[in-house]
Amino acid sequence: AQTVTQSQPEMSVQEAETVTLSCTYDTSESDYYLFWYKQPPSRQMILVIRQEAYKQQNATENRFSVNFQKAAKSFSLKISDSQLGDAAMYFCAYRSGPNFGNEKLTFGTGTRLTIIP
């Protein structure tokens, strides 16, 4: 079974600075997908960014980017120019490849990010 580990329960960053959230995973599969979801105080789960394991290029969405190291099974999220609205719980999630029936998301325990004004 796949596992996802987020070793930083809490992180804080000064507004406008850059912060990196860590995620490692364990899998024997070669094809899979990785996600970062954000959960603000409203509790809504919001997709931040997605990475396909077969793609070598790291995904980027505006101020959010990932550092995907497949061999090391590492998938970190970098938030640039941090804003107050980025304050949330961030979850790393793993999903198996395109074999039908393996679409469940396996989540890490989350990292609570605080933005310091």
Place this chain on the structure above:
Amino acid sequence: DSGVTQTPKHLITATGQRVTLRCSPRSGDLSVYWYQQSLDQGLQFLIQYYNGEERAKGNILERFSAQQFPDLHSELNLSSLELGDSALYFCASSVSGRGPDTQYFGPGTRLTVL
């Protein structure tokens, strides 16, 4: 707004009771997933339906059941409720469940069992 709706937003009930949580997926999405978020267990996958059929099961208790109707909305039934069932229950949907499908989450139903 993800386009996934869940009702009710909050539910307070007593131990031993039965409740039904409802989810309407995004327009065009055929797959529905249920997740439970609790303090001690984190976010856990419960069950997935695809176009009316059960597709995958996770850590779902026997007291819990779900179904997806012809109009693609889904219901999660929780019976013989225990204090430990108090949690936030999310529904998510995706187009098909294949490939790099993204799962979009609803706002959740917060269940409190007293």
